[in-house]
Amino acid sequence: MDDRIRAHAETLVDWSARVDPGDDVVVRVDEGAHDLAVAVAAALGDRGANLLATYGSDEMTRAYLRAHDGDFAPATAERTLYERADVTLSLRGSRNTAATADVPGDVRNAHARARRDVREARLATDWVSTVHPTRSLAQAAGMSYEAYREFVYDAVLRDWASLADEMGRVKTRLDDADEVRIVADGTDLTLSVGGRTAVNSAASVAYDSHNLPSGEVFTAPVTAEGEVTFDVPVTVEGTRVRDATLVLSDGDVVEFAAATGESALADLLATDDGAKRLGELGIGMNRGITRPTDNVLFDEKMAGTVHLALGRAYDACLPDGETGTESAIHVDLITRMGEGSRLLVDGDPIQRDGRFVWEGA
Amino acid sequence: MDDRIRAHAETLVDWSARVDPGDDVVVRVDEGAHDLAVAVAAALGDRGANLLATYGSDEMTRAYLRAHDGDFAPATAERTLYERADVTLSLRGSRNTAATADVPGDVRNAHARARRDVREARLATDWVSTVHPTRSLAQAAGMSYEAYREFVYDAVLRDWASLADEMGRVKTRLDDADEVRIVADGTDLTLSVGGRTAVNSAASVAYDSHNLPSGEVFTAPVTAEGEVTFDVPVTVEGTRVRDATLVLSDGDVVEFAAATGESALADLLATDDGAKRLGELGIGMNRGITRPTDNVLFDEKMAGTVHLALGRAYDACLPDGETGTESAIHVDLITRMGEGSRLLVDGDPIQRDGRFVWEGA
Structure with a gap:
């Protein structure tokens, strides 16, 4: 064997x-x-x-x-x-x-x-x-x-204990934060995350994480403002969607476009009220995943990417008694954090050019 | 398909x-x-x-x-x-x-x-x-x-309903009988079956029969007298046994031999007291099985054969409160009912030359 x-x-x-x-x-x-x-x-x-x-x-x-x-x-x-x-x-x-x-x-x-x-x-x-x-x-x-x-x-086959420690640092930063800002090619989006709890998804039931591989930290944004471009292709109900862009105001998608699959994106956004809002902000941290394979369970974990889900939020991210975005859908859209990109927590960069500030060059 | x-x-x-x-x-x-x-x-x-x-x-x-x-x-x-x-x-x-x-x-x-x-x-x-x-x-x-x-x-893929009817006739004969005699090449064995109940093993839970295919009628002999030769080879604990012969007196095996595998047969008979007695008389009636394949579940059902098991009897054949042969083993040995053979129930032939008397020529 x-x-x-x-x-x-x-x-x-x-x-x-x-x-x-x-x-x-x-x-x-x-x-x-x-x-x-x-x-x-x-x-x-x-x-x-x-x-x-x-x-x-x-x-x-x-x-x-x-x-x-x-x-x-x-x-x-x-x-x-x-x-x-x-x-x-x-x-x-x-x-x-x-x-x-x-x-x-x-x-x-x-x-x-x-x-x-x-x-x-x-x-x-x-x-x-x-x-x-x-x-x-x-x-x-x-x-x-x-x-x-x-x-x-x-x-x-990662060093999961070590990755869980590193992801724990990101979780702590997100838990303590009011605001996350994503700046990349075609993207400048500000998400408020105050009061929400991030999940350290370390591929173990001990972390309430149920997929192997995993390797992401995710939370549920309260609201969002700005523009975002998703340059990793995803398949939505059988249709390939490429280079989707969203403009969000007060948490709602107010404009959208896509290079291909725009009508599938339109259908998705029309599902219900929650489908026009964000249920998840996820930060991919699995460095073993270096390319997309049209399988969201892998793609969304790719190191050097962030993903946002249209639709339903996960309960684990919400304070008791609070409901996040509710919707029949939860569809992840992924963007690469390439050269020149920054991920800022309360104005403080935790990632530049797709690499965390604590990583070596 | x-x-x-x-x-x-x-x-x-x-x-x-x-x-x-x-x-x-x-x-x-x-x-x-x-x-x-x-x-x-x-x-x-x-x-x-x-x-x-x-x-x-x-x-x-x-x-x-x-x-x-x-x-x-x-x-x-x-x-x-x-x-x-x-x-x-x-x-x-x-x-x-x-x-x-x-x-x-x-x-x-x-x-x-x-x-x-x-x-x-x-x-x-x-x-x-x-x-x-x-x-x-x-x-x-x-x-x-x-x-x-x-x-x-x-x-x-048999006509199981029709075979179940035919096997029902054999069961009735055995249930009513005191004695079954098997006469074939190298075989003249008389088995007493009085008070025992035959099972119509028609490959259906409705007949308390749990293997598909099946196609046999079996009962538990009380005692046995005579000689029998098993000309269908069987594998016993990994050893091929060919042309085994047994001589039985008052239900016990008193002499034995085999063309090959005689020591495996000897080991088998030495297992315990019940291993030297018969636990089952079975009559194969599946006409779709025309040759042995070294798989007893098929071989013992072959039309034109009878089989006898050394060792344990099945409860279904025994009157309430009566124990039949008890043993750690139950090993089926098979003999062909060829040209010149007869199967007699209380002296009345029900099978000649391997064919039941009600079958056409």
């Missing part, structure tokens, strides 16, 4: 999920994630945990949903499983990212609604989701299989 | 497991059983059942067990899953029948002991185990993949 697969499994079990002896661990294995699943099984055996593997087959899901009339019964047995489980590890690794493309949307939605209690029970365990590099995911990223594997392991 | 895979799935769901709308169905998918799993998912969706797929990976099991110290915690979450489930479908289909060959026996046994309650909960559901033809299983059978697929589907 590739040593990197073994290291990935150990990072997942020890750093991310903090598995203890005797824990009941559910491992969800996607069709293409077998090799990682074998390594995870070894790590769980070594730690003395219990292992139940479930099979996350997109082709089974497609066949099941296409045959079903959409009137779903409660999934009591599966809910009970997660109610009793301590940890859930999702090993994503598709063999075809379009495998469920021909499932009718109404059946898919009815299935999701009927399984809300299963999902809640699963999210109440110490859950972590990770990605095993497959040929299908390499294809989606526009990369060769070998290059994609390098890319994923560079992102996953 | 191959129509036979779809037909297999429908036979499994409808005939074997009798799945109802709203049933919580656990589908255990072996590494090589993906294609059958997709067809089963479609059948379950169509019937309105709930589906949870588990992944029965031998390679995960090996990695887990080899890394574990053998001190296993109770698997509470998994036990609870089966306690709440209505149906369990096991889709066997290995990619390597030797995948767990290097797992230490003591760890394997400790794992099985720690999971006894999981197993009992699973066996308390309406469970059915079936086989998806894989290259690995074809190799174990000494057959090409294509020929093995033909073989498996011939065995699985």
Whole structure:
């Protein structure tokens, strides 16, 4: 076995999920994630945990949903499983990212609604989701299989303890701050963040962070003023959006444009009132992620970028009793902090030219 | 998808497991059983059942067990899953029948002991185990993949309702009988079966039959007298045993021999007192199985054969309060009913030359 697969499994079990002896661990294995699943099984055996593997087959899901009339019964047995489980590890690794493309949307939605209690029970365990590099995911990223594997392991196999310390410094600065200003090519945006709490997303349940890789610090802005250009392309509901620009006044998007995909952006902004406001300011700090791969879970963690989400804010960032932006959507848009850029906290630069002031040159 | 895979799935769901709308169905998918799993998912969706797929990976099991110290915690979450489930479908289909060959026996046994309650909960559901033809299983059978697929589907895709009726006739004869006599080349054995109940093993939970394919009628002999030759080879603890002969007196094996594997047979008979007695008389009635494949679950169902098991009797064959042969083992040995053979019930032939008297010539 590739040593990197073994290291990935150990990072997942020890750093991310903090598995203890005797824990009941559910491992969800996607069709293409077998090799990682074998390594995870070894790590769980070594730690003395219990292992139940479930099979996350997109082709089974497609066949099941296409045959079903959409009137779903409660999934009591599966809910009970997660109610009793301590940890859930999702090993994503598709063999075809379009495998469920021909499932009718109404059946898919009815299935999701009927399984809300299963999902809640699963999210109440110490859950972590990770990605095993497959040929299908390499294809989606526009990369060769070998290059994609390098890319994923560079992102996953970090010195997480050290990164968590560094991200803790950024969190402290944001927690204490009233205002963050982002200055870059096509961007001069001021966000008020007073009273909000930042999350140190260090790829571990100990940090309330549930994706491996992670590597970002994020908070929920109260309001925003200025202009921003997103030069990292993103895919919104199947449409590629490039070089989107927003003008915000008193927290609301008042003007917008995009080099491509402008109508998709328009549809997005029209979803509801909250879709025109920002729910998240995130600062990417994973230095293993050096290029976008059209997968927002990686792209938004890229070191030297910041991202802003249109729509819903995360509860973890809000003081008790306060609601942030509420919306049916949460769509991340990403901008590179290139040459000449600055990230200022209460007027004090913490990043210049895409590098934090405490980094060497 | 191959129509036979779809037909297999429908036979499994409808005939074997009798799945109802709203049933919580656990589908255990072996590494090589993906294609059958997709067809089963479609059948379950169509019937309105709930589906949870588990992944029965031998390679995960090996990695887990080899890394574990053998001190296993109770698997509470998994036990609870089966306690709440209505149906369990096991889709066997290995990619390597030797995948767990290097797992230490003591760890394997400790794992099985720690999971006894999981197993009992699973066996308390309406469970059915079936086989998806894989290259690995074809190799174990000494057959090409294509020929093995033909073989498996011939065995699985029967007119089960009609076979269940025919086997019901044999069951009635055995239930009413005092004595069964088997006469064939090298065989003249008389078994007393008075007071015992035969099982019509028709590959359906409705018949208390849990394997697809099945196709045998079996009972538990009280005692046996005479000689028997088993001309279908079987593998006993990894050793091939050919042309075993037993001489029985007052129910005990008093002489034995074998053309090959005689010492394996000797070890088997020395296991305990019950290992020298017969626990089962079975009559193979699956006409889709026309050759042995070194897989006892198929071989013992072959039409025109009978099998006798050394060791433990099945409870279903015994009157309440009566114990049959008790033993740590239950090993089936198979003999062909060829030209000149007869199977007599209370002196009345029900089969001649390997064909039942009610069959056409």
